[in-house]
Amino acid sequence: MTFANAVWYLFAAILVFAALRVITVKNPVHAALWLVLSFFSAAAIWLMLGAEFLAIALVLVYVGAVMVRFLFVIMMLDVDFDDLRRHFKSYIPVGATVGGLVLVEMILVVVAGAKDAAGGGSLPAGSNTKALGRLLYVDYVYPFELAAVLLLIAIVAAIALTWRRRKDTRRQDPGEQVKVKRGDRVRLIAMPAEKRER
Amino acid sequence: MDALDTLLAPVRDFLGPVWLPAWTLVKIAVLVVPLIIAVAYLTLVERKVIGWMQVRIGPNRVGPLGLLQPFADTFKLIFKEIVVPTGSNRYLFFIAPLLSIGPAVAAWAVVPLTDRLVVADVDAGLLYLLAMTSLGVYGIILAGWASNSKYAFLGALRSAAQIVSYEIAMGFALVAVLMCANSLNLREIVAGQEGGAAYWYLWPLLPMFVVYITAGIAETNRHPFDLAEGESEIVAGFHVEYSGVTFAIFFLAEYMNMILIATLASVMFLGGWLSPFPILNDWTVFGFAPFGDGLGWLGAKVAFVLLIFLWVRATFPRYRYDQVMRLGWKVFIPLTLVWIVFIGAMMQTRYAPLFH
Numbered sequence: 048m049t050f051a052n053a054v055w056y057l058f059a060a061i062l063v064f065a066a067l068r069v070i071t072v073k074n075p076v077h078a079a080l081w082l083v084l085s086f087f088s089a090a091a092i093w094l095m096l097g098a099e100f101l102a103i104a105l106v107l108v109y110v111g112a113v114m115v116r117f118l119f120v121i122m123m124l125d126v127d128f129d130d131l132r133r134h135f136k137s138y139i140p141v142g143a144t145v146g147g148l149v150l151v152e153m154i155l156v157v158v159a160g161a162k163d164a165a166g167g168g169s170l171p172a173g174s175n176t177k178a179l180g181r182l183l184y185v186d187y188v189y190p191f192e193l194a195a196v197l198l199l200i201a202i203v204a205a206i207a208l209t210w211r212r213r214k215d216t217r218r219q220d221p222g223e224q225v226k227v228k229r230g231d232r233v234r235l236i237a238m239p240a241e242k243r244e245r
Numbered sequence: 246m247d248a249l250d251t252l253l254a255p256v257r258d259f260l261g262p263v264w265l266p267a268w269t270l271v272k273i274a275v276l277v278v279p280l281i282i283a284v285a286y287l288t289l290v291e292r293k294v295i296g297w298m299q300v301r302i303g304p305n306r307v308g309p310l311g312l313l314q315p316f317a318d319t320f321k322l323i324f325k326e327i328v329v330p331t332g333s334n335r336y337l338f339f340i341a342p343l344l345s346i347g348p349a350v351a352a353w354a355v356v357p358l359t360d361r362l363v364v365a366d367v368d369a370g371l372l373y374l375l376a377m378t379s380l381g382v383y384g385i386i387l388a389g390w391a392s393n394s395k396y397a398f399l400g401a402l403r404s405a406a407q408i409v410s411y412e413i414a415m416g417f418a419l420v421a422v423l424m425c426a427n428s429l430n431l432r433e434i435v436a437g438q439e440g441g442a443a444y445w446y447l448w449p450l451l452p453m454f455v456v457y458i459t460a461g462i463a464e465t466n467r468h469p470f471d472l473a474e475g476e477s478e479i480v481a482g483f484h485v486e487y488s489g490v491t492f493a494i495f496f497l498a499e500y501m502n503m504i505l506i507a508t509l510a511s512v513m514f515l516g517g518w519l520s521p522f523p524i525l526n527d528w529t530v531f532g533f534a535p536f537g538d539g540l541g542w543l544g545a546k547v548a549f550v551l552l553i554f555l556w557v558r559a560t561f562p563r564y565r566y567d568q569v570m571r572l573g574w575k576v577f578i579p580l581t582l583v584w585i586v587f588i589g590a591m592m593q594t595r596y597a598p599l600f601h
Contacts, residue, residue, distance in 0.1 A: 050262055103372040111379025119405055122390050176369045221571055
């Protein structure tokens, strides 16, 4: 076993352990952190497989931005552990169905994919990042741009649906503040000097 | 470097498979130890420079000219008691400082100090840097949350929102650089600026440079964007509950990030280790060009950018929180987007060589 192999197995072991902890720990903040660790280990494995762009994008987008927002929200929640435990049984049917379906799908992918794995999966020579960029921005530029516009519409829609301006809050308009001139705020008054009396 | 290779050949044969990890560890040590010393002295320089700007003397008691002050501070912090607040999350409380120092050090792996002097010459170096700098926020959020303190938590939330916002503007500024350089590799980005000060990316990307430096200050939670600490409102923000070594590690991470941002600004906009006047490469003393391309020029540029950081801190009052958010989202992000489109458009015209 080479050094690289040993490192690969180490990351794989950490990934599996962290993923298990995500669903077994009680505290949601801890679960989110274990999820961060599993993302990170997955990125390391991708990096070792030669997909450096995907690996770094995973860290950048999911670990660096998405999970930060997640933690942000979870930390502000007031989690009641007893309440969570009380509803545990009522969630079992839904959870078991979804979990079972995912498991079946994964088995199907692995069984069906094993045959093709020998033929496919050859990486293009040279920089992975460059190859991906060429695919996204040259070969498939229109579908890619279309997806981007769709996402933008989703963002605008989400903001439009949730945005409301309360009338009773006071707000500052930085534009107005910048436009203020000295004359609007200060009034100079000429006063004759007075003699001091002794 | 070649002489070093031949010198190390017997060691490499002797160590066999252990060679690669061992040699990497040596390289990391050679990079990190001077970096930590630089951090120690940056704290002294900061206090001195701000002192001079405010017509004070600054620290001058420990050692000649106060030169041993950083060591006095370090020993003081090491020997202080570490207080763990009641009701805090003990493990996360201790992991948080490590999570903030880890990415700060790891990012240095791809930073090239000269043409040959880099721990890992990675193709996607710029992306790696973005990924690593975005990880630093975990240390701060966890510190705030694990402390079980309102003030620390408020500081952590502020800081998380701020870092995530400014990261976008920073990323776009870097996109402009990589459009000019046609590469994500930091060594090639510097190589693209060859030919003297007039060829630096500073000129075609001047607004991006300003955005990058400002976003860098915001990203490292420094004045005037240090709302995460905000002494006047939330005591000291995310590290209120930390004392002794744990506090020192946050401090170390902040200053290491500062030096990192300064180095990256020099590498991407100021020509890195390249001399501003290529003619200096021809003036040699005993076959060695004292003012030619090399570590010296990078050091000078980094020192200048760091001086800007300290200067800004001594000059501006702290921003209000909504102003910080407005600057990031409503000023910087539109500005960078427009400039990227502008550069892209100009590259299609006959003025394209001006932007490469």
